[in-house]
Amino acid sequence: MNAVRLPLFCSTALAERIERVEAQLIAKGSEAARNRRADLAGFVIPVAGGVACFAEEGSPLNKVAGLGFGGVPSVTALDEIERAFTTCGAPVQVELAHLVDPAIGALLTERGYRLTSFENVLGLSLEGEQEQVTPSGVEVRPSGDDEFEPWLDVVADGFAHPDMQGMPSHEEFPREVIAQAVRDLAEAAGVMRYVALREGAIVGGASFRMTEGVAQLTGAATAPGHRRRGVQTALLTARLAAATAAGCDVAVITTQPGSKSQQNAQRQGFDLLYTRAVLVKQP
Known part of the structure; x- marks a missing residue:
């Protein structure tokens, strides 16, 4: 009899670990943006187990991440965060x-x-050997x-032209803003990068970060003209195999x-672990 795979159960302890490493990722990217700009506009403020971050104007890193596993934030803490975002002329976006x-x-x-939108956090228990799936004609x-620059180009282009299946994102970012945020994360957060090639040309890119046993799949993109050919699956399974070999026990996306x-x-x-509600307060 074949063993039945049980869905990955998300305890509050697992969710806390995932949210903690997510907050670390956003903080590292924001700090990299601040160092690159060499000004005092950006900030990283710890709050209730998470962080409030501002990288630069219009950045997807401008948010409050990981909030709540350190308790209910105080009114004083929220006042400070709201003042900081208002000073930068930006709304406060909380992913809860x-x-x-x-x-x-x-x-x-x-x-x-x-309430503006939702996003889903999915997880996979990394047990045993992970099979890599690479379609004919694709190399990962x-x-x-x-x-690095060709990898960045294909990732930024892919994110700038999202697949429109499902619920649309409440956010839209210019390609140059996406590219800069991806560059900051790649250079400061210790992510590992992968490329997918067809006929010798880079047609897809992806990355992941490993910390506290969690493999964060930090993004993957395929050039619009090369979609529906298995590139995303090949990039995903290659990262899962690498994360398993490195000793991670769970992968999240x-x-x-x-x-x-x-x-x-x-x-x-992957199983659906939990949902984040995206709540926004305008300055």
């Missing part, structure tokens, strides 16, 4: 896991935060420093609800 104390959501809505391999990315992840055995 549904496994934290519900009192946090109530507190934020009382302060004028509005780690990307060296000598091809964040997707838009109902998106092609979520569908691809679930086809590879």
Whole structure:
């Protein structure tokens, strides 16, 4: 009899670990942006187990991440964060896991935060050997420093032209803003980069970061003209195999609800762990 695979159960302890490493990632990228700009506009403020970050104007890193596993934030802490974002002329965007104390959501809505969208966090237990799936004509391999710019180009282009299946993102970013945020994360957060090639040309790129036993799949993109050819699956399975070999016990990916990315992840055995509510307060 074949063993039945049980879905990965997400305890609050696992969610706390995932949210903690997510907050670390956003903080490292924001600090890199601040160092690159050599000014005092950016900030990283710890709050209730998470961080409030501002990297630069219009950046996707401008958010409050990992909030709530360190308790309900105080009114004083929220006042400080809101003043900091207002000084930068930016809204406060909180990504709140549904496994934290519900009192946090109530507190934020009382302060004028509005529910804007959701995002899903999916996870896969990394046990045994992970099978790599590489379609005919596609090559996937780690990307060296000598091809950082081609890798960045294909990732930025892919993110700038998202697959429109499922719920659309509430955010849109110019290509140059995406490229700079990806560069900051790649250079400061210790991510490993992969490329996918067809006929010798780079047509896809991906990355992941390993910390505390968590393999964060920090993004993957395929050039629009090369989609629906198995490139995303090849990039995903290559990273899962590498993460398993390195000793990670869980892989996580964040997707838009109902998106092609979520569908691809679930086809590879990922389970929906929890949802983040995205709440925004305008300055």
